[in-house]
Amino acid sequence: MTSRKAGRHFLQIPGPSAVPDRILRAISAQTIDHRGPDFAAVGKAALEGMKTIFKTDAGHVIIFPASGTGAWEAALINTLSEGDRVLMYETGHFSMLWMKMAKRLGLAPEFIEGDWRGGADPDAIAERLRADKGHEIKAVCVVHNETSTGSVSPIAEVRAAMDAVGHPALLMVDSISGLASVDFRFDEWGVDVCVSGSQKGLMLPPGISFNCVSDKAMEISRGGGMRRSYWDWQDMTGPNETGYFPYTPATNMLYGLNEAVAMLHEEGLENVFARHARHGAATRAAVRAWGLEVLCRQQGQESGVLTAVLMPEGHSADAFRATVLAHFDISLGNGLSKVADRVFRIGHLGDFNDAMLIGTLSGIEMGLSKAGIPHSTGGTAAAMKVLEENVPQHLAAE
């Protein structure tokens, strides 16, 4: 028996993702006075830096010391009033949680049911909005990257559908696991509120979350929304102008955030997105070669953040994950609610490269044998082939 595990643990769950050493070092700097003269530069850099990640000039970035769930709540209560109708789309577990939160807050969510195997359907959203002649629906809420299923919703097309029927509802997007991994364009896509978090594409530990807010949503919040105090956007925007916060911010997380934004721009956001897409494609090739099924079956909507894999009938995904963890020190994501024990999720997001992906996939392939799951060998080799045939742009010339 040994209790020591040699080498690095592979944290291949779709968030939290592995935190790069550069970020860990940045976070380890001394905490400073958040009302003192040195703090303003830290706060301003964080707020300005996040605008470049959301791709917004006009949007207002709000940073909460909370997990993503807190920022979900902030988005709803700053803009909506009790009894307001909101149109939400069932992409998977996270869309269901956001819908349940809306209910608990006294909103009246209308839920477009989905099968968890693709992103939100803009046509279905357009149809509901067209029928809402009195404009009673105040917001459309969509999850960008559905972390429970590995599907990406076409946000630009959802906006186009809203515009096509001339509906004035706010567009709210949960990009907690999409931002900084999958292309997201706040201004260009006409998003009114984007909710995000630190522990997925941003490569930070869990602990801070974001709202990016359009002028339209900010204006509504000034006189509207629900009773609130801690989550109030207006309390934030005043002090934020000079780089400060109304209450103690997560100072060390902001050090980490500034490092993360710098790293993302050093690599280039478009290269970051391409890297994730390429790893998604290689992972799907592995899954198919194993003879297993990818949960997302909408072509073009498969996520570069994670891949959810359906287990063959009669086999437990959780038992399989336990085998992979015990033998190869790789953590895989579990199936959530409706797909509990039926799928496992491979996270391929954040600070991640080809060799790490192949290490992960070979651990899974060995785990499939070890756990006696019926499959074909050669999945890892199929992924290697995809990587070899799709050389990243910055290496293509060499």
Ligand SMILES: *Cc1c(COP(=O)(O)O)cnc(C)c1O
């Ligand atoms: C992780 C996640 C959440 C929840 O965020 P917490 O930080 O756990 O509160 C919500 N939505 C999506 C899409 C997520 O990936």
